[in-house]
Each structure stands twice: as C-alpha cells, then as structure tokens.
Amino acid sequence: MKRSIVFLAISLGLAAPAMAQKKYDPGASDREIKIGNTNPYSGPASAYGTIGKSIAAYFKMVNDQGGINGRKVNFLSYDDSYSPPKTVEMARKLVEQDEVLFLFQTLGTPSNTAIHKYMNMKKVPQMMVATGATKWNDPKDFPWTMGWQPNYQSEARIYAAHILKTKPNAKIGVLYQNDDYGKDYLKGLHDGLGARKSMIIKEVSYEVTDPTIDSQIVQLQASGADVFINITTPKFAAMAIRKAYDIGWRPTQYLNNVSIGIKSVLEPAGLEKSVGAITLGYLKEPTDKQFENDPAIVKWREFMKKYYPEGSLVDNLNVYGYSVGQTIAQVLRQCGDNLTRENIMRQAASLKSYRVDTLLPGVMVSTSASDFAPIEAGQLQRFDGKEWVRFGDVVGK
Amino acid sequence: MNRKIFLIIILLLIAGGLPFLVSNYRTFQLTLVLVYAIALLGLNILTGYSGQISLGHGAFYALGAYVAAILMDKAGMPYWATVPVAGAACFAAGFLFGLPALRLEGLYLALATFALGVAMPQLLKYPLLEKWTGGVQGIVIQKPDAPAFLTAAGIPLNPDRWLYFFTLAVALVMFLLAWNLLRGRVGRALVAIREQHVAAEAMGVNGALYKSAAFGVSAMFTGVAGALGAIAVQFVAPDSFNIFLSITFLVGIVVGGLASIPGALYGALFIQFVPNLADEISKAAPWAIFGVFMIGFVYLMPTGVAGAVRLLTARRRSP
Numbered sequence: 001m002k003r004s005i006v007f008l009a010i011s012l013g014l015a016a017p018a019m020a021q022k023k024y025d026p027g028a029s030d031r032e033i034k035i036g037n038t039n040p041y042s043g044p045a046s047a048y049g050t051i052g053k054s055i056a057a058y059f060k061m062v063n064d065q066g067g068i069n070g071r072k073v074n075f076l077s078y079d080d081s082y083s084p085p086k087t088v089e090m091a092r093k094l095v096e097q098d099e100v101l102f103l104f105q106t107l108g109t110p111s112n113t114a115i116h117k118y119m120n121m122k123k124v125p126q127m128m129v130a131t132g133a134t135k136w137n138d139p140k141d142f143p144w145t146m147g148w149q150p151n152y153q154s155e156a157r158i159y160a161a162h163i164l165k166t167k168p169n170a171k172i173g174v175l176y177q178n179d180d181y182g183k184d185y186l187k188g189l190h191d192g193l194g195a196r197k198s199m200i201i202k203e204v205s206y207e208v209t210d211p212t213i214d215s216q217i218v219q220l221q222a223s224g225a226d227v228f229i230n231i232t233t234p235k236f237a238a239m240a241i242r243k244a245y246d247i248g249w250r251p252t253q254y255l256n257n258v259s260i261g262i263k264s265v266l267e268p269a270g271l272e273k274s275v276g277a278i279t280l281g282y283l284k285e286p287t288d289k290q291f292e293n294d295p296a297i298v299k300w301r302e303f304m305k306k307y308y309p310e311g312s313l314v315d316n317l318n319v320y321g322y323s324v325g326q327t328i329a330q331v332l333r334q335c336g337d338n339l340t341r342e343n344i345m346r347q348a349a350s351l352k353s354y355r356v357d358t359l360l361p362g363v364m365v366s367t368s369a370s371d372f373a374p375i376e377a378g379q380l381q382r383f384d385g386k387e388w389v390r391f392g393d394v395v396g397k
Numbered sequence: 398m399n400r401k402i403f404l405i406i407i408l409l410l411i412a413g414g415l416p417f418l419v420s421n422y423r424t425f426q427l428t429l430v431l432v433y434a435i436a437l438l439g440l441n442i443l444t445g446y447s448g449q450i451s452l453g454h455g456a457f458y459a460l461g462a463y464v465a466a467i468l469m470d471k472a473g474m475p476y477w478a479t480v481p482v483a484g485a486a487c488f489a490a491g492f493l494f495g496l497p498a499l500r501l502e503g504l505y506l507a508l509a510t511f512a513l514g515v516a517m518p519q520l521l522k523y524p525l526l527e528k529w530t531g532g533v534q535g536i537v538i539q540k541p542d543a544p545a546f547l548t549a550a551g552i553p554l555n556p557d558r559w560l561y562f563f564t565l566a567v568a569l570v571m572f573l574l575a576w577n578l579l580r581g582r583v584g585r586a587l588v589a590i591r592e593q594h595v596a597a598e599a600m601g602v603n604g605a606l607y608k609s610a611a612f613g614v615s616a617m618f619t620g621v622a623g624a625l626g627a628i629a630v631q632f633v634a635p636d637s638f639n640i641f642l643s644i645t646f647l648v649g650i651v652v653g654g655l656a657s658i659p660g661a662l663y664g665a666l667f668i669q670f671v672p673n674l675a676d677e678i679s680k681a682a683p684w685a686i687f688g689v690f691m692i693g694f695v696y697l698m699p700t701g702v703a704g705a706v707r708l709l710t711a712r713r714r715s716p
Binding site: 042043077083085093096114123130178179 | 423537562630637676684
C-alpha cells in the first residue's frame with residue numbers, strides 16, 4: 001500500500017509538468033494551429049510551387065486523421081512569385097494580420113534572406129526553410145531560423161572527403177552555377193580539401209541565363225582533369241553529363257544532390273551517359289526502381305493519389321514536401337499543449353535521431369540547441385544505368 | 398477651384414489619419430502604395446504625357462533602390478539623404494539613356510527599354526560590381542526609427558508609421574513637382590510632341606531636348622520611388638527587379654489613367670492590392686484572375702480610373 005502511494009505520488013509528480021495548463025502564443029488555440037508559408041506558385045521558379053501544394057496536402061491528411069494532439073492544422077500559403085519584396089509583404093501579412101504561430105518552409109534563398117532579420121526581430125519562428133544555404137544554421141545570431149535539408153557546404157565536404165580517400169592524386173575540375181548556391185558548394189569543397197586545395201586544377205562557372213555550357217565542358221576536358229564536380233541545376237546538369245560523354249571525356253563524376261532526378265536529369269542526359277556518376281542521397285527517389293515496393297514510397301503514392309491527385313508521381317519535390325511535413329508534425333506532437341513560439345523552437349532544436357520514413361535508411365533528423373541543421377547525413381550512391389546504388393556507410397552527422 | 402482644394406485637404410486628413418486606424422502591416426502596404434504612386438507618376442510623365450512607351454522603368458526603380466541601399470550599407474549615409482541622391486543618379490541615367498534611345502520611335506523605343514529592363518537583374522549580378530551590390534545575395538538594410546525629436550516632443554511613432562509619414566511627405570513633394578511641371582509650358586510642350594511632333598517642332602519646341610528631359614525626369618521620379626521602396630522593404634536583390642516589375646508599372650498607369658496625376662494613385666492601389674485579391678480567389682491561377690480584373694477595368698473604364706472619376710463628377714455637375 002505504502003509502495004503504491006509512493007508510486008502514485010511519483011507518477012503524479014511526473015505527469016504534472018505534462019498536464020500543466022495549456023500555453024498559447026498567437027495562432028494556437030484548443031482547436032487549431034495556424035501555420036504560414038510563402039511559395040512561388042507563379043513566376044520563374046514556379047516548378048518549386050509543388051512543394052507548397054504537397055505540404056498543404058500533407059496537413060489535409062493530418063487533419064483527416066484527427067489533427068495533432070486534437071488540433072487541426074490551418075496551413076496558410078501565399079504566392080510570392082519568388083520575388084523578395086513580395087515575400088516581405090506576405091510574411092508580414094501572415095505574422096501581423098493572419099497571426100500565424102510560425103512560418104514554415106518559406107521557399108528560396110533570396111526570399112528567406114529578405115525576411116531573416118524581420119522574423120528574428122519579431123521572434124516568430126522561420127521554421128525549416130526550403131533552401132540549402134548554409135547560413136540558416138546560425139542559432140547564436142538567428143535563434144528563430146532553422147533549415148531542414150543537408151546544406152550545400154556539408155554535402156560538398158563529403159565529396160571532398162571521398163576524393164581524398166579514394167583518389168588522393170586526383171586532378172579536379174569544377175563546374176558551378178555563378179550564384180550563392182554554386183558558391184556555397186564551392187566553399188564547402190575548398191574547406192573539405194583544406195591543405196590539398198591545389199588538387200582543383202580548373203574552376204569554371206556559368207550563369208543561370210546561359211543557353212549552353214558546351215565551352216565550359218571543353219575547357220574542363222582540356223585542363224586534363226580526371227575528376228569532375230558538377231555543381232549545376234537540373235537543366236545544366238543534363239547538358240553537362242551529355243556533353244562530357246560526347247566529347248570523350250570520362251572523368252570520375254560527382255553530381256550534386258539538387259540534380260539527381262532520374263526522370264528530370266539522367267534520362268534527358270542519356271542513361272548510358274550517366275553511368276558512374278556519384279552523388280550524396282538523403283531522400284528516397286520515387287523513380288528509382290529499388291524503391292518500387294518500398295513501404296514508405298508505396299504509402300507516399302497512396303497519399304498522393306488521395307490528397308494531391310494532380311501532383312506528379314515522378315517529381316521528388318513531392319517526396320520532399322511529404323517528408324518535411326512529417327518532420328514538423330513530430331515537432332508539434334512534441335510541443336504537447338505548450339504551443340508557444342519559444343517552445344516550438346525548443347522542440348525543433350531537440351529532435352533526437354527522428355526517423356522520417358521517406359529518407360534513405362540510416363539518415364536521421366537530429367538537432368540541438370547549437371545545431372540548427374536537421375539533416376546532415378546521407379549516403380554516397382553511384383548510378384549504374386538504371387538506378388542509384390548506395391555504397392559505403394551513412395556519412396556526415 | 399475651391400472645391401478642389403477642399404477635396405485635397407480632406408484627402409490629406411484621411412492620409413494622415415489612416416495609419417492610426419489600421420494595423421502595422423496595412424500601414425506598410427499603404428507605404429508601398431505611395432511608393433508605387435511616385436513610380437507611376439514618373440512613368441506617366443513619359444508615357445502618358447509625352448507618349449513614349451517604356452517597358453524598362455523597373456530598371457530605374459532598381460537603380461534608385463540600389464543607390465540608396467549601397468549608400469546606407471557601405472557609406473553609412475542616413476536613409477533620408479539617400480533619396481535625393483538616388484533621384485539625381487536616376488535623372489542622369491535616364492537623360493543619358495534617353496539621348497540615343499529617343500532616336501527610336503514608338504514600338505522600337507519600347508523594345509530598347511524592354512532590353513534595359515531585362516538586362517538590369519543580370520547587370521546587378523555582375524561579378525565586378527559584387528563588392529557593392531552583394532551579387533545575388535542582395536543587401537539587407539536597417540529599418541529607420543522615428544527621429545529623436547518627435548519622441549522627445551511626445552509624439553511616439555513606431556517605425557512603420559514613421560516610414561509611412563516620411564514616404565507621404567516625399568510623395569507630396571513629388572506630386573507638387575509633377576503638377577507644377579505638367580500644367581505649365583513644359584507639360585504643354587510634351588503633349589504637343591505626343592500629339593504631332595512635326596507641328597510641335599514648327600512651333601519652336603525642341604523635340605529632342607524635351608524628350609530626353611522627359612526621360613530623365615521620369616527616371617528621377619521612379620528612382621526616388623525605388624529608394625523609398627528599398628527603405629520600406631529593407632532588402633534589395635536582383636530578383637526583386639525583374640522585367641515583370643516594369644510591365645506592372647505600365648499596367649498601373651493604363652489602369653489608373655494615362656496623362657493624369659491622380660491616376661498614378663489609383664494605379665498604385667490597383668497594382669498593390671489586386672494581385673493579393675487574385676491570389677486569395679484562386680491559388681491555381683492567380684494571374685488568370687488578375688487578367689480578368691485587368692480586362693474588366695480596361696473595358697469598363699477605357700480612360701482609366703481617373704477618366705471614369707472625371708466623367709462621373711462632370712455628369713453630377715451638369716444634370
């Protein structure tokens with residue numbers, strides 16, 4: 001009897017914090033959680049708009065299944081046409097007028113840069129932004145901003161480590177897009193090679209507006225490089241792979257994760273010309289044969305059919321939206337009844353090896369108070385003409 | 398005339414009271430309306446009054462924004478001092494661009510300015526300028542606070558309201574300037590060139606000079622607007638100033654009313670609020686909805702909102 005009273009007292013004591021009175025910031029109530037978002041549904045980057053739509057579909061599914069801790073998610077997403085001033089206006093509308101609890105997956109590096117200071121001044125979370133720039137992982141100066149996907153620099157460092165291990169005498173040629181995205185990768189590569197930076201014998205760049213990159217590929221071949229690091233967006237990645245093959249250049253090729261879609265990049269380049277390309281994967285690619293019957297991808301396809309039937313089943317951006325949806329749902333579940341902005345940041349910063357089923361096996365979502373980069377791992381994979389074949393261990397943190 | 402002054406006073410009272418009645422976010426939107434109104438006024442001087450179509454005014458808006466941002470960021474200049482500098486820089490740029498471009502007539506000029514508008518974002522990304530422009534990353538600007546003397550005088554204004562009143566003051570000066578310029582000799586000369594340039598030259602109007610000057614003044618107005626816009630948004634980047642901005646300006650003056658000073662304000666309200674409205678109606682095709690609105694406006698008010706207002710008041714006065 002005495003023991004059971006002690007037990008009761010202890011369990012009550014433990015339960016007490018969890019049952020503490022509900023705490024809300026604007027945008028949260030007993031019935032709903034209001035989340036804001038901006039996405040380019042129109043304009044030059046509108047291909048990315050499908051991310052916003054797949055996230056909205058994900059929340060629709062969550063709501064159909066009873067919501068999160070009994071609360072429905074109200075996902076407000078506005079079009080910013082990838083124009084930073086519009087993002088500022090829409091972010092202010094979401095924060096000041098719609099009074100959302102936080103912003104989630106606002107898309108684009110320039111757009112997020114435009115609201116970076118504002119969100120941190122307002123102390124409203126700018127949660128899991130949809131860009132791979134490295135600057136979102138800066139909890140000391142910007143405690144209200146967090147990224148999600150592996151950032152460009154850590155990806156490039158993994159390639160550098162792999163080259164140093166497997167080909168210590170490599171002569172490296174780099175092709176990169178001349179903007180913050182390309183330069184971010186380049187910096188990671190330089191940092192990763194460290195003292196061996198001189199292994200890079202040629203760096204050439206292109207503008208996103210260039211019609212072709214043929215001359216850059218010819219220059220790289222002429223330099224005598226035997227390792228080719230391909231830091232390009234999908235259209236240019238396909239052109240680069242094809243051109244290199246056609247002029248008889250056969251270096252070891254590293255292809256950045258931005259452009260590994262089989263349907264969108266490798267098929268246009270020519271599957272046989274893409275054989276041997278190495279990349280770092282973290283998401284399950286929906287067009288990859290090995291995931292044909294993978295339970296997570298099968299579940300994802302069912303989700304797509306039911307909640308986002310007009311979305312493309314071969315577009316890995318829709319897997320991306322689904323995966324990031326799972327992550328934020330977990331953060332909100334962890335928040336329990338304490339839905340303050342501060343607690344959301346705290347919970348998002350204490351994900352301990354959380355497993356999202358559409359990420360590659362072994363890739364975990366982990367954060368801490370000093371680490372605002374949720375996904376930092378991936379696995380190297382090589383294209384065999386049909387699918388990406390993973391090799392080695394999961395690398396990165 | 399008395400009636401007009403009375404109306405203007407009422408309008409000013411409304412403009413002065415509005416930020417105290419609405420949220421900070423709305424105040425920010427109203428600030429943008431004033432910014433766009435100045436830009437549209439500039440374009441209207443060129444297109445509405447002197448009849449030259451420009452599809453590249455976004456470039457001057459960008460130039461003004463960048464001049465202001467760079468001066469604040471690199472030279473530590475106070476925000477208010479950057480506005481006249483941006484205006485002067487754009488006047489020079491517009492005048493110089495005008496000299497050769499004005500040998501081109503009508504659609505050919507439209508194409509030349511279109512090229513300018515298309516090229517601007519890429520010029521801003523140019524590696525050699527990156528030291529100042531920040532390349533694709535752009536420049537983040539500090540938001541100005543209300544000046545200390547106002548706070549000391551017991552009139553506390555939050556930054557959004559202060560920025561609104563600052564923009565309102567600049568807008569008033571610019572509108573007065575335009576009004577003075579356009580209702581007199583210069584305005585008549587510009588209209589004469591638009592209507593029949595051979596006859597205008599025969600009357601002693603120096604066509605080339607007036608056209609270049611119109612281009613310069615027009616660019617100056619737009620540049621001032623760009624500087625104010627940069628201060629309000631607190632960020633400039635090449636992606637903010639794509640060709641769509643220039644086209645939006647053209648839409649604004651046509652919807653608001655060509656060759657009309659109040660038309661600039663109506664047009665600014667249109668380009669600020671109608672896209673948001675369209676986005677709320679349909680996520681799938683916001684621009685299709687925007688197009689419907691645009692066609693509706695042009696069809697129902699062929700002389701712009703300003704023309705329709707003029708028609709309505711004229712009808713009321715002469716029953």
